[in-house]
Amino acid sequence: MATIQVDTEAALDETEYLPGFADFGHFIGSDDSLSIYKKFGTLGARNLLYLQAELQLLEIQLNELDEEDKRIIATSSNDLEKGMAERAARSWEDLNEQANEGNEKQAGKLRMIYRIRKLMKEYEEALLRRNQVLELEKPEKSPFNAFKAWFRRSPPVLWGSGFRLLHDEEDMIALGSQDEPDRMSALMHRCLGYRLRVERETPKSWGPMYYYPVERVALIVALISIIVSAALLVGAIMALYFVKPMGIRLGLVGVFTTLFAASMTLLTHARRIEVYGATAAYAAVLVVFISVNN
Template sequence: MSSPDIELADRNVSPIRGFALVAAKINSDSDKTTTIYRRFDELSARNLLFYQAELAELEDDLKQLDDEDRVANDKTSEACQRDWRSFEIHANGVNGTEVRAREKEKMELVMKIREKLEKYHAALAAHRLLLQSPLASKSTLRALRNWFFNNSAGTKDGDRAAQLWGASSNIFSDPHDLVALRVPADQDRFSSFIHHNFGVFFQTASPDGRTTYTSEAAIARFIAILSTILAAVLLFGSIISLYVVKSDKALLGMLSAWTVLFAACVGLLTNARRDQVFAATAAYAAVLVVFISGNLGGTTPASITLGNCTCTGT
Protein backbone atom coordinates (compact mmCIF):
# COMPACT_ATOMS: atom_id res chain seq x y z
CA MET A 1 0.00 0.00 0.00
CA SER A 2 1.42 3.35 -1.03
CA SER A 3 1.92 6.05 1.56
CA PRO A 4 -0.34 9.13 1.34
CA ASP A 5 0.95 12.32 -0.20
CA ILE A 6 1.61 14.62 2.75
CA GLU A 7 1.59 17.79 0.64
CA LEU A 8 -1.71 16.78 -0.96
CA ALA A 9 -3.17 16.04 2.44
CA ASP A 10 -2.21 19.52 3.65
CA ARG A 11 -3.95 21.09 0.68
CA ASN A 12 -7.11 19.08 1.29
CA VAL A 13 -7.43 20.11 4.93
CA SER A 14 -10.15 22.76 5.22
CA PRO A 15 -9.70 25.62 7.68
CA ILE A 16 -12.15 25.92 10.53
CA ARG A 17 -15.46 27.48 9.58
CA GLY A 18 -18.95 28.03 10.86
CA PHE A 19 -19.43 28.19 14.60
CA ALA A 20 -15.80 27.22 15.26
CA LEU A 21 -14.54 30.10 13.11
CA VAL A 22 -16.87 32.67 14.68
CA ALA A 23 -15.92 31.50 18.17
CA ALA A 24 -12.22 31.77 17.31
CA LYS A 25 -12.78 35.27 15.94
CA ILE A 26 -14.56 36.40 19.10
CA ASN A 27 -11.82 34.92 21.27
CA SER A 28 -8.97 36.40 19.22
CA ASP A 29 -9.48 39.91 20.65
CA SER A 30 -7.18 40.26 23.65
CA ASP A 31 -9.42 42.96 25.14
CA LYS A 32 -12.50 40.70 24.69
CA THR A 33 -14.56 43.62 23.38
CA THR A 34 -15.88 41.40 20.58
CA THR A 35 -17.81 39.20 23.03
CA ILE A 36 -21.10 40.42 21.57
CA TYR A 37 -24.24 38.29 21.68
CA ARG A 38 -27.97 38.69 21.24
CA ARG A 39 -30.15 39.39 24.26
CA PHE A 40 -33.35 38.09 22.62
CA ASP A 41 -35.38 40.86 24.26
CA GLU A 42 -38.67 39.81 22.67
CA LEU A 43 -38.24 36.17 23.65
CA SER A 44 -37.26 37.20 27.17
CA ALA A 45 -40.35 39.37 27.46
CA ARG A 46 -42.56 36.54 26.24
CA ASN A 47 -40.88 34.06 28.58
CA LEU A 48 -41.53 36.39 31.53
CA LEU A 49 -45.14 36.78 30.44
CA PHE A 50 -45.55 32.99 30.33
CA TYR A 51 -44.04 32.65 33.80
CA GLN A 52 -46.28 35.45 35.03
CA ALA A 53 -49.43 33.87 33.56
CA GLU A 54 -48.58 30.44 34.96
CA LEU A 55 -47.93 31.86 38.40
CA ALA A 56 -51.16 33.83 38.26
CA GLU A 57 -53.08 30.59 37.62
CA LEU A 58 -51.27 28.82 40.45
CA GLU A 59 -51.98 31.76 42.74
CA ASP A 60 -55.66 31.54 41.89
CA ASP A 61 -55.68 27.79 42.66
CA LEU A 62 -54.03 28.43 46.03
CA LYS A 63 -56.59 31.11 46.88
CA GLN A 64 -59.41 28.68 46.13
CA LEU A 65 -57.90 26.13 48.50
CA ASP A 66 -57.53 28.85 51.14
CA ASP A 67 -61.20 29.77 50.75
CA GLU A 68 -62.18 26.14 51.27
CA ASP A 69 -59.92 25.90 54.32
CA ARG A 70 -61.73 28.78 55.98
CA VAL A 71 -64.93 26.76 56.30
CA ALA A 72 -63.23 23.54 57.47
CA ASN A 73 -64.13 22.73 61.07
CA ASP A 74 -62.00 19.67 61.86
CA LYS A 75 -59.01 20.13 64.13
CA THR A 76 -56.58 18.41 61.76
CA SER A 77 -57.34 20.85 58.98
CA GLU A 78 -56.96 23.80 61.38
CA ALA A 79 -53.62 22.42 62.62
CA CYS A 80 -52.38 22.08 59.04
CA GLN A 81 -53.28 25.71 58.41
CA ARG A 82 -51.41 26.94 61.48
CA ASP A 83 -48.44 24.59 61.85
CA TRP A 84 -46.06 23.73 59.03
CA ARG A 85 -44.95 20.49 60.71
CA SER A 86 -48.52 19.22 60.92
CA PHE A 87 -49.11 20.26 57.33
CA GLU A 88 -46.03 18.35 56.20
CA ILE A 89 -46.90 15.22 58.22
CA HIS A 90 -50.43 14.91 56.85
CA ALA A 91 -49.38 15.82 53.30
CA ASN A 92 -46.49 13.35 53.06
CA GLY A 93 -47.56 10.68 55.53
CA VAL A 94 -44.55 11.06 57.86
CA ASN A 95 -44.07 8.42 60.61
CA GLY A 96 -46.88 6.23 59.31
CA THR A 97 -49.47 8.98 59.45
CA GLU A 98 -52.27 8.56 56.95
CA VAL A 99 -51.90 10.85 53.97
CA ARG A 100 -54.76 13.33 53.61
CA ALA A 101 -55.54 13.87 49.93
CA ARG A 102 -56.44 17.50 50.46
CA GLU A 103 -53.23 18.36 52.27
CA LYS A 104 -51.20 16.41 49.72
CA GLU A 105 -52.82 18.39 46.91
CA LYS A 106 -52.06 21.66 48.65
CA MET A 107 -48.47 20.66 49.38
CA GLU A 108 -47.88 19.75 45.74
CA LEU A 109 -49.32 23.09 44.71
CA VAL A 110 -47.11 24.97 47.19
CA MET A 111 -43.99 23.16 45.96
CA LYS A 112 -44.89 23.86 42.34
CA ILE A 113 -45.40 27.54 43.12
CA ARG A 114 -42.05 27.67 44.90
CA GLU A 115 -40.23 26.12 41.94
CA LYS A 116 -41.89 28.36 39.36
CA LEU A 117 -41.45 31.47 41.49
CA GLU A 118 -37.71 30.88 41.87
CA LYS A 119 -37.34 30.46 38.11
CA TYR A 120 -39.46 33.55 37.48
CA HIS A 121 -37.40 35.70 39.84
CA ALA A 122 -34.16 34.36 38.31
CA ALA A 123 -35.44 35.22 34.84
CA LEU A 124 -36.44 38.71 36.01
CA ALA A 125 -33.01 39.32 37.55
CA ALA A 126 -31.20 38.04 34.47
CA HIS A 127 -33.30 40.16 32.11
CA ARG A 128 -32.78 43.22 34.29
CA LEU A 129 -29.02 42.64 34.31
CA LEU A 130 -28.95 42.35 30.53
CA LEU A 131 -30.99 45.53 30.07
CA GLN A 132 -28.54 47.41 32.31
CA SER A 133 -25.50 46.03 30.47
CA PRO A 134 -23.73 48.43 28.10
CA LEU A 135 -24.40 48.28 24.39
CA ALA A 136 -21.67 47.16 22.05
CA SER A 137 -19.36 49.82 20.66
CA LYS A 138 -20.53 50.98 17.24
CA SER A 139 -17.06 50.72 15.72
CA THR A 140 -16.48 47.25 17.18
CA LEU A 141 -19.90 46.05 16.07
CA ARG A 142 -19.40 47.45 12.58
CA ALA A 143 -16.03 45.75 12.21
CA LEU A 144 -17.34 42.43 13.53
CA ARG A 145 -20.39 42.60 11.28
CA ASN A 146 -18.29 43.36 8.19
CA TRP A 147 -16.10 40.36 8.97
CA PHE A 148 -19.15 38.17 9.59
CA PHE A 149 -20.54 39.00 6.13
CA ASN A 150 -17.14 39.03 4.37
CA ASN A 151 -17.61 42.72 3.63
CA SER A 152 -13.93 43.61 3.34
CA ALA A 153 -14.67 47.04 1.82
CA GLY A 154 -17.09 47.96 4.60
CA THR A 155 -19.61 49.35 2.12
CA LYS A 156 -23.36 49.41 2.61
CA ASP A 157 -24.13 46.85 -0.12
CA GLY A 158 -20.93 44.86 0.20
CA ASP A 159 -22.32 42.01 2.33
CA ARG A 160 -21.66 38.51 1.01
CA ALA A 161 -22.38 35.06 2.39
CA ALA A 162 -22.57 35.06 6.18
CA GLN A 163 -20.28 32.93 8.33
CA LEU A 164 -23.34 31.21 9.83
CA TRP A 165 -26.43 30.06 7.95
CA GLY A 166 -30.11 29.86 8.70
CA ALA A 167 -31.57 32.06 11.41
CA SER A 168 -28.07 32.56 12.84
CA SER A 169 -27.20 34.76 9.86
CA ASN A 170 -29.30 37.53 11.42
CA ILE A 171 -27.53 37.73 14.77
CA PHE A 172 -26.12 41.18 13.99
CA SER A 173 -29.26 42.59 12.36
CA ASP A 174 -30.55 44.59 15.34
CA PRO A 175 -27.82 46.48 17.25
CA HIS A 176 -30.30 47.29 20.04
CA ASP A 177 -30.76 43.57 20.73
CA LEU A 178 -27.05 42.97 21.28
CA VAL A 179 -25.11 43.03 24.51
CA ALA A 180 -21.37 43.32 25.05
CA LEU A 181 -20.19 41.07 27.84
CA ARG A 182 -17.11 43.21 28.31
CA VAL A 183 -16.50 46.85 27.52
CA PRO A 184 -13.38 48.91 28.24
CA ALA A 185 -13.13 50.04 31.84
CA ASP A 186 -12.64 53.68 30.82
CA GLN A 187 -15.71 54.75 28.87
CA ASP A 188 -15.55 58.49 29.51
CA ARG A 189 -16.01 61.06 26.76
CA PHE A 190 -12.29 61.71 26.42
CA SER A 191 -11.53 58.01 25.86
CA SER A 192 -14.38 57.71 23.37
CA PHE A 193 -13.11 60.76 21.48
CA ILE A 194 -9.59 59.35 21.22
CA HIS A 195 -10.92 55.92 20.25
CA HIS A 196 -13.17 57.20 17.45
CA ASN A 197 -10.85 59.87 16.03
CA PHE A 198 -7.32 58.61 16.73
CA GLY A 199 -7.89 54.89 17.19
CA VAL A 200 -5.85 54.15 14.08
CA PHE A 201 -2.68 54.93 16.04
CA PHE A 202 -3.48 52.16 18.55
CA GLN A 203 -4.47 49.40 16.12
CA THR A 204 -2.92 45.97 15.80
CA ALA A 205 -3.61 43.34 13.14
CA SER A 206 -5.69 40.29 14.00
CA PRO A 207 -4.19 36.80 13.61
CA ASP A 208 -6.14 36.22 10.37
CA GLY A 209 -4.90 39.51 8.90
CA ARG A 210 -8.41 40.48 7.77
CA THR A 211 -9.30 42.90 10.55
CA THR A 212 -7.55 45.15 13.00
CA TYR A 213 -8.09 45.61 16.72
CA THR A 214 -7.84 48.86 18.63
CA SER A 215 -5.90 48.20 21.82
CA GLU A 216 -7.99 49.52 24.69
CA ALA A 217 -5.08 49.05 27.08
CA ALA A 218 -2.87 51.31 24.95
CA ILE A 219 -5.60 53.94 24.79
CA ALA A 220 -6.04 53.76 28.57
CA ARG A 221 -2.31 54.36 29.10
CA PHE A 222 -2.33 57.28 26.68
CA ILE A 223 -5.39 58.83 28.35
CA ALA A 224 -3.78 58.46 31.79
CA ILE A 225 -0.63 60.28 30.66
CA LEU A 226 -2.54 62.98 28.80
CA SER A 227 -4.93 63.52 31.72
CA THR A 228 -2.02 63.93 34.11
CA ILE A 229 -0.42 66.53 31.87
CA LEU A 230 -3.71 68.37 31.41
CA ALA A 231 -4.38 68.45 35.16
CA ALA A 232 -0.89 69.83 35.80
CA VAL A 233 -1.35 72.51 33.13
CA LEU A 234 -4.70 73.59 34.57
CA LEU A 235 -3.22 73.96 38.06
CA PHE A 236 0.30 75.27 37.53
CA GLY A 237 -0.52 77.17 34.36
CA SER A 238 -3.20 79.14 36.15
CA ILE A 239 -0.96 79.84 39.15
CA ILE A 240 1.96 81.03 37.02
CA SER A 241 -0.20 83.26 34.82
CA LEU A 242 -1.96 84.80 37.80
CA TYR A 243 1.39 85.40 39.49
CA VAL A 244 2.79 87.26 36.47
CA VAL A 245 -0.22 89.51 35.85
CA LYS A 246 -0.42 92.63 38.05
CA SER A 247 -3.60 94.29 36.83
CA ASP A 248 -6.68 93.66 38.95
CA LYS A 249 -8.98 93.55 35.93
CA ALA A 250 -6.67 91.16 34.13
CA LEU A 251 -6.53 88.96 37.24
CA LEU A 252 -10.33 88.73 37.38
CA GLY A 253 -10.52 88.00 33.68
CA MET A 254 -7.89 85.28 33.84
CA LEU A 255 -9.48 83.80 36.95
CA SER A 256 -12.79 83.54 35.11
CA ALA A 257 -11.14 82.08 32.01
CA TRP A 258 -9.23 79.41 33.94
CA THR A 259 -12.36 78.48 35.91
CA VAL A 260 -14.43 78.14 32.74
CA LEU A 261 -11.69 76.07 31.10
CA PHE A 262 -11.49 73.77 34.12
CA ALA A 263 -15.28 73.31 34.22
CA ALA A 264 -15.31 72.56 30.48
CA CYS A 265 -12.57 69.95 30.84
CA VAL A 266 -14.30 68.21 33.73
CA GLY A 267 -17.75 68.40 32.16
CA LEU A 268 -16.83 67.43 28.59
CA LEU A 269 -13.89 65.08 28.99
CA THR A 270 -15.14 62.99 31.91
CA ASN A 271 -18.33 61.27 32.98
CA ALA A 272 -18.66 63.41 36.10
CA ARG A 273 -22.21 64.19 37.20
CA ARG A 274 -23.47 67.75 37.40
CA ASP A 275 -23.04 67.95 41.16
CA GLN A 276 -19.48 66.65 40.81
CA VAL A 277 -18.72 69.24 38.13
CA PHE A 278 -20.02 72.05 40.36
CA ALA A 279 -18.09 70.79 43.38
CA ALA A 280 -14.81 70.37 41.50
CA THR A 281 -15.15 73.78 39.82
CA ALA A 282 -15.93 75.50 43.12
CA ALA A 283 -12.88 73.92 44.75
CA TYR A 284 -10.65 74.93 41.83
CA ALA A 285 -11.95 78.51 41.86
CA ALA A 286 -11.48 78.68 45.65
CA VAL A 287 -7.82 77.71 45.28
CA LEU A 288 -7.24 80.44 42.70
CA VAL A 289 -9.11 83.06 44.74
CA VAL A 290 -7.03 82.25 47.81
CA PHE A 291 -3.88 82.53 45.69
CA ILE A 292 -4.63 85.96 44.19
CA SER A 293 -5.91 87.34 47.52
CA GLY A 294 -2.46 86.91 49.11
CA ASN A 295 0.74 88.81 48.59
CA LEU A 296 2.40 86.37 46.21
CA GLY A 297 1.53 88.52 43.26
CA GLY A 298 3.28 91.59 44.66
CA THR A 299 0.09 93.49 45.40
CA THR A 300 0.02 96.19 48.04
CA PRO A 301 -1.26 95.35 51.52
CA ALA A 302 -4.99 95.70 51.94
CA SER A 303 -6.27 98.76 53.81
CA ILE A 304 -9.39 98.75 55.95
CA THR A 305 -10.95 101.96 57.30
CA LEU A 306 -12.69 101.78 60.68
CA GLY A 307 -14.27 105.11 61.62
CA ASN A 308 -11.42 107.66 61.65
CA CYS A 309 -8.71 104.98 61.85
CA THR A 310 -7.09 103.30 58.88
CA CYS A 311 -5.59 99.83 59.46
CA THR A 312 -3.09 98.51 57.00
CA GLY A 313 -2.59 94.74 56.79
CA THR A 314 0.94 93.43 56.82
Protein backbone atom coordinates in the same frame (compact mmCIF):
# COMPACT_ATOMS: atom_id res chain seq x y z
CA MET B 1 -31.62 24.20 -3.58
CA ALA B 2 -28.82 26.76 -3.87
CA THR B 3 -25.35 25.56 -4.71
CA ILE B 4 -22.70 26.44 -2.14
CA GLN B 5 -19.31 27.40 -3.56
CA VAL B 6 -16.66 25.74 -1.40
CA ASP B 7 -13.23 27.34 -1.18
CA THR B 8 -11.07 24.22 -1.28
CA GLU B 9 -7.86 26.14 -0.62
CA ALA B 10 -9.33 27.78 2.50
CA ALA B 11 -10.77 24.46 3.68
CA LEU B 12 -7.32 22.88 3.57
CA ASP B 13 -5.58 25.86 5.18
CA GLU B 14 -4.57 24.93 8.74
CA THR B 15 -4.82 28.56 9.85
CA GLU B 16 -8.52 28.66 8.96
CA TYR B 17 -11.26 27.51 11.34
CA LEU B 18 -14.30 25.40 10.63
CA PRO B 19 -16.84 27.78 9.03
CA GLY B 20 -19.87 28.63 11.15
CA PHE B 21 -20.05 28.56 14.93
CA ALA B 22 -16.41 27.47 15.36
CA ASP B 23 -15.12 30.35 13.23
CA PHE B 24 -17.54 32.78 14.88
CA GLY B 25 -16.47 31.67 18.34
CA HIS B 26 -12.79 32.26 17.53
CA PHE B 27 -13.63 35.72 16.22
CA ILE B 28 -15.51 36.69 19.39
CA GLY B 29 -12.76 35.23 21.56
CA SER B 30 -10.07 37.23 19.74
CA ASP B 31 -10.92 40.37 21.74
CA ASP B 32 -12.95 40.95 24.92
CA SER B 33 -14.80 43.89 23.38
CA LEU B 34 -16.35 41.53 20.80
CA SER B 35 -18.26 39.53 23.44
CA ILE B 36 -21.61 40.68 22.08
CA TYR B 37 -24.79 38.59 22.32
CA LYS B 38 -28.57 38.88 22.07
CA LYS B 39 -30.47 40.08 25.12
CA PHE B 40 -33.77 38.42 24.09
CA GLY B 41 -35.65 41.24 25.77
CA THR B 42 -39.09 40.31 24.44
CA LEU B 43 -38.61 36.58 24.88
CA GLY B 44 -37.27 37.03 28.41
CA ALA B 45 -40.28 39.15 29.34
CA ARG B 46 -42.64 36.58 27.84
CA ASN B 47 -41.04 33.75 29.80
CA LEU B 48 -41.50 35.69 33.05
CA LEU B 49 -45.13 36.38 32.13
CA TYR B 50 -45.78 32.67 31.60
CA LEU B 51 -44.23 31.79 34.95
CA GLN B 52 -46.17 34.58 36.61
CA ALA B 53 -49.47 33.45 35.09
CA GLU B 54 -48.86 29.85 36.14
CA LEU B 55 -48.15 30.95 39.70
CA GLN B 56 -51.25 33.14 39.72
CA LEU B 57 -53.37 30.17 38.66
CA LEU B 58 -51.90 27.99 41.40
CA GLU B 59 -52.52 30.75 43.92
CA ILE B 60 -56.19 30.96 42.87
CA GLN B 61 -56.59 27.18 43.13
CA LEU B 62 -54.92 27.07 46.55
CA ASN B 63 -57.20 29.86 47.79
CA GLU B 64 -60.22 27.90 46.54
CA LEU B 65 -59.12 24.84 48.53
CA ASP B 66 -58.65 27.05 51.59
CA GLU B 67 -62.14 28.45 51.18
CA GLU B 68 -63.55 24.94 50.92
CA ASP B 69 -61.83 23.88 54.16
CA LYS B 70 -62.97 27.10 55.81
CA ARG B 71 -66.58 26.35 54.80
CA ILE B 72 -66.32 22.79 56.15
CA ILE B 73 -64.96 24.02 59.50
CA ALA B 74 -67.72 26.63 59.78
CA THR B 75 -70.77 24.72 58.56
CA SER B 76 -70.14 20.96 58.53
CA SER B 77 -72.29 18.83 60.85
CA ASN B 78 -69.78 15.96 60.58
CA ASP B 79 -67.46 16.45 63.55
CA LEU B 80 -64.84 14.05 62.12
CA GLU B 81 -64.69 15.86 58.79
CA LYS B 82 -64.66 19.20 60.55
CA GLY B 83 -61.84 18.15 62.91
CA MET B 84 -59.72 16.72 60.12
CA ALA B 85 -60.05 19.89 58.05
CA GLU B 86 -59.10 22.08 61.01
CA ARG B 87 -56.09 19.92 61.96
CA ALA B 88 -54.86 19.90 58.36
CA ALA B 89 -55.20 23.69 58.27
CA ARG B 90 -53.22 24.15 61.49
CA SER B 91 -50.65 21.32 61.47
CA TRP B 92 -48.17 20.43 58.73
CA GLU B 93 -47.84 16.94 60.21
CA ASP B 94 -51.61 16.38 60.03
CA LEU B 95 -51.72 17.64 56.46
CA ASN B 96 -49.01 15.15 55.47
CA GLU B 97 -50.64 12.32 57.43
CA GLN B 98 -54.06 12.84 55.87
CA ALA B 99 -52.53 13.05 52.40
CA ASN B 100 -50.62 9.78 52.97
CA GLU B 101 -53.74 8.07 54.32
CA GLY B 102 -55.60 8.71 51.07
CA ASN B 103 -57.47 11.96 51.72
CA GLU B 104 -57.56 13.06 48.09
CA LYS B 105 -58.47 16.66 48.86
CA GLN B 106 -55.55 17.17 51.24
CA ALA B 107 -53.25 15.13 48.97
CA GLY B 108 -54.12 17.44 46.08
CA LYS B 109 -53.48 20.45 48.27
CA LEU B 110 -50.11 19.06 49.31
CA ARG B 111 -49.13 18.39 45.68
CA MET B 112 -50.12 21.94 44.84
CA ILE B 113 -47.98 23.30 47.68
CA TYR B 114 -44.96 21.38 46.41
CA ARG B 115 -45.65 22.58 42.86
CA ILE B 116 -45.86 26.20 44.07
CA ARG B 117 -42.61 25.79 45.99
CA LYS B 118 -40.77 24.51 42.90
CA LEU B 119 -42.29 27.05 40.53
CA MET B 120 -41.73 29.93 42.95
CA LYS B 121 -38.03 29.09 43.08
CA GLU B 122 -37.87 28.97 39.28
CA TYR B 123 -39.75 32.27 39.01
CA GLU B 124 -37.61 34.11 41.55
CA GLU B 125 -34.38 32.81 40.03
CA ALA B 126 -35.60 33.87 36.59
CA LEU B 127 -36.42 37.34 37.93
CA LEU B 128 -32.97 37.75 39.46
CA ARG B 129 -31.19 36.43 36.36
CA ARG B 130 -33.24 38.71 34.13
CA ASN B 131 -32.40 41.67 36.33
CA GLN B 132 -28.70 40.87 35.93
CA VAL B 133 -29.11 40.68 32.16
CA LEU B 134 -30.91 44.04 32.07
CA GLU B 135 -28.01 45.61 33.95
CA LEU B 136 -25.60 44.65 31.15
CA GLU B 137 -24.70 47.52 28.86
CA LYS B 138 -25.17 47.91 25.14
CA PRO B 139 -22.09 47.33 22.99
CA GLU B 140 -19.74 50.25 22.54
CA LYS B 141 -19.98 51.73 19.06
CA SER B 142 -16.56 50.86 17.58
CA PRO B 143 -16.41 47.14 18.46
CA PHE B 144 -20.09 46.73 17.55
CA ASN B 145 -19.44 48.15 14.09
CA ALA B 146 -16.55 45.71 13.65
CA PHE B 147 -18.78 42.87 14.90
CA LYS B 148 -21.55 43.73 12.43
CA ALA B 149 -19.19 44.12 9.49
CA TRP B 150 -17.59 40.73 10.15
CA PHE B 151 -20.90 38.93 10.70
CA ARG B 152 -22.54 40.34 7.58
CA ARG B 153 -19.78 39.37 5.20
CA SER B 154 -20.48 37.05 2.28
CA PRO B 155 -21.18 34.15 2.44
CA PRO B 156 -23.19 34.40 5.71
CA VAL B 157 -21.37 33.21 8.82
CA LEU B 158 -24.40 31.40 10.28
CA TRP B 159 -27.35 29.83 8.55
CA GLY B 160 -30.82 28.95 9.76
CA SER B 161 -32.00 30.78 12.87
CA GLY B 162 -28.45 31.98 13.54
CA PHE B 163 -28.66 34.19 10.45
CA ARG B 164 -31.18 36.40 12.32
CA LEU B 165 -28.69 37.37 15.02
CA LEU B 166 -28.55 41.05 14.01
CA HIS B 167 -32.13 41.50 12.83
CA ASP B 168 -32.74 43.68 15.89
CA GLU B 169 -29.57 45.59 16.71
CA GLU B 170 -31.20 47.23 19.76
CA ASP B 171 -31.55 43.78 21.37
CA MET B 172 -27.80 43.26 21.78
CA ILE B 173 -25.72 43.38 24.96
CA ALA B 174 -22.02 43.18 25.69
CA LEU B 175 -20.23 41.32 28.44
CA GLY B 176 -17.60 43.03 30.55
CA SER B 177 -17.09 46.75 30.99
CA GLN B 178 -18.33 48.92 28.14
CA ASP B 179 -17.18 52.32 29.35
CA GLU B 180 -17.20 54.86 26.57
CA PRO B 181 -13.74 56.34 25.93
CA ASP B 182 -13.22 59.92 26.96
CA ARG B 183 -13.35 62.52 24.21
CA MET B 184 -9.58 62.77 23.88
CA SER B 185 -9.21 59.00 23.54
CA ALA B 186 -11.94 58.93 20.91
CA LEU B 187 -10.24 61.80 19.07
CA MET B 188 -6.92 59.96 19.10
CA HIS B 189 -8.60 56.86 17.69
CA ARG B 190 -10.03 58.87 14.84
CA CYS B 191 -6.99 61.02 14.07
CA LEU B 192 -4.02 58.88 15.13
CA GLY B 193 -5.59 55.42 15.12
CA TYR B 194 -3.78 54.43 11.94
CA ARG B 195 -0.41 54.95 13.64
CA LEU B 196 -1.42 53.33 16.94
CA ARG B 197 -3.18 50.25 15.59
CA VAL B 198 -1.65 46.81 15.83
CA GLU B 199 -2.32 44.11 13.27
CA ARG B 200 -2.79 40.60 14.62
CA GLU B 201 -2.31 37.35 12.80
CA THR B 202 -5.78 36.10 11.90
CA PRO B 203 -7.24 33.73 9.28
CA LYS B 204 -7.17 35.15 5.76
CA SER B 205 -10.91 34.75 5.48
CA TRP B 206 -11.39 37.34 8.21
CA GLY B 207 -9.72 40.02 6.13
CA PRO B 208 -7.34 42.59 7.65
CA MET B 209 -8.12 43.14 11.34
CA TYR B 210 -6.57 45.80 13.53
CA TYR B 211 -6.60 46.23 17.28
CA TYR B 212 -5.98 49.40 19.23
CA PRO B 213 -3.77 49.05 22.33
CA VAL B 214 -5.90 50.59 25.07
CA GLU B 215 -2.94 50.86 27.45
CA ARG B 216 -0.92 52.89 24.98
CA VAL B 217 -3.81 55.27 24.30
CA ALA B 218 -4.48 55.64 28.05
CA LEU B 219 -0.80 56.46 28.69
CA ILE B 220 -0.73 59.14 25.99
CA VAL B 221 -3.95 60.70 27.26
CA ALA B 222 -2.60 60.65 30.83
CA LEU B 223 0.59 62.45 29.74
CA ILE B 224 -1.47 65.05 27.85
CA SER B 225 -3.67 65.53 30.93
CA ILE B 226 -0.64 66.15 33.15
CA ILE B 227 0.87 68.63 30.71
CA VAL B 228 -2.40 70.51 30.22
CA SER B 229 -3.13 70.67 33.96
CA ALA B 230 0.37 71.93 34.75
CA ALA B 231 0.25 74.45 31.90
CA LEU B 232 -3.11 75.83 33.04
CA LEU B 233 -1.95 76.23 36.63
CA VAL B 234 1.50 77.64 35.92
CA GLY B 235 0.21 79.78 33.05
CA ALA B 236 -2.54 81.25 35.19
CA ILE B 237 -0.16 82.05 38.07
CA MET B 238 2.38 83.69 35.73
CA ALA B 239 -0.31 85.75 33.98
CA LEU B 240 -1.75 86.92 37.31
CA TYR B 241 1.74 87.73 38.60
CA PHE B 242 2.62 90.04 35.73
CA VAL B 243 -0.83 91.59 35.23
CA LYS B 244 -1.63 94.19 37.89
CA PRO B 245 -5.05 95.77 37.07
CA MET B 246 -7.67 93.98 39.17
CA GLY B 247 -10.30 93.96 36.42
CA ILE B 248 -7.97 92.15 34.01
CA ARG B 249 -6.90 89.74 36.74
CA LEU B 250 -10.50 88.74 37.43
CA GLY B 251 -11.06 88.29 33.71
CA LEU B 252 -8.01 86.01 33.51
CA VAL B 253 -9.37 83.97 36.44
CA GLY B 254 -12.60 83.46 34.50
CA VAL B 255 -10.74 82.49 31.30
CA PHE B 256 -8.37 80.01 32.95
CA THR B 257 -11.15 78.54 35.09
CA THR B 258 -13.23 77.93 31.96
CA LEU B 259 -10.25 76.32 30.22
CA PHE B 260 -9.65 74.11 33.26
CA ALA B 261 -13.27 72.94 33.33
CA ALA B 262 -13.18 72.27 29.59
CA SER B 263 -9.96 70.27 29.89
CA MET B 264 -11.44 68.11 32.65
CA THR B 265 -14.51 67.39 30.54
CA LEU B 266 -12.40 66.60 27.48
CA LEU B 267 -9.60 64.58 29.04
CA THR B 268 -11.36 62.62 31.79
CA HIS B 269 -14.46 60.62 32.66
CA ALA B 270 -15.17 62.96 35.57
CA ARG B 271 -18.80 63.33 36.55
CA ARG B 272 -20.45 66.72 36.52
CA ILE B 273 -20.24 67.10 40.30
CA GLU B 274 -16.53 66.22 40.17
CA VAL B 275 -15.93 68.81 37.45
CA TYR B 276 -17.72 71.41 39.58
CA GLY B 277 -15.67 70.55 42.65
CA ALA B 278 -12.28 70.56 40.90
CA THR B 279 -13.10 73.77 39.04
CA ALA B 280 -14.14 75.49 42.26
CA ALA B 281 -10.89 74.40 43.92
CA TYR B 282 -8.87 75.65 40.94
CA ALA B 283 -10.63 79.02 40.99
CA ALA B 284 -10.09 79.26 44.76
CA VAL B 285 -6.33 78.76 44.31
CA LEU B 286 -6.21 81.60 41.79
CA VAL B 287 -8.25 83.93 44.02
CA VAL B 288 -5.97 83.18 46.99
CA PHE B 289 -2.93 83.92 44.82
CA ILE B 290 -4.45 87.28 43.81
CA SER B 291 -5.21 88.21 47.42
CA VAL B 292 -1.71 87.29 48.55
CA ASN B 293 0.00 89.16 45.73
CA ASN B 294 -2.29 92.17 45.63
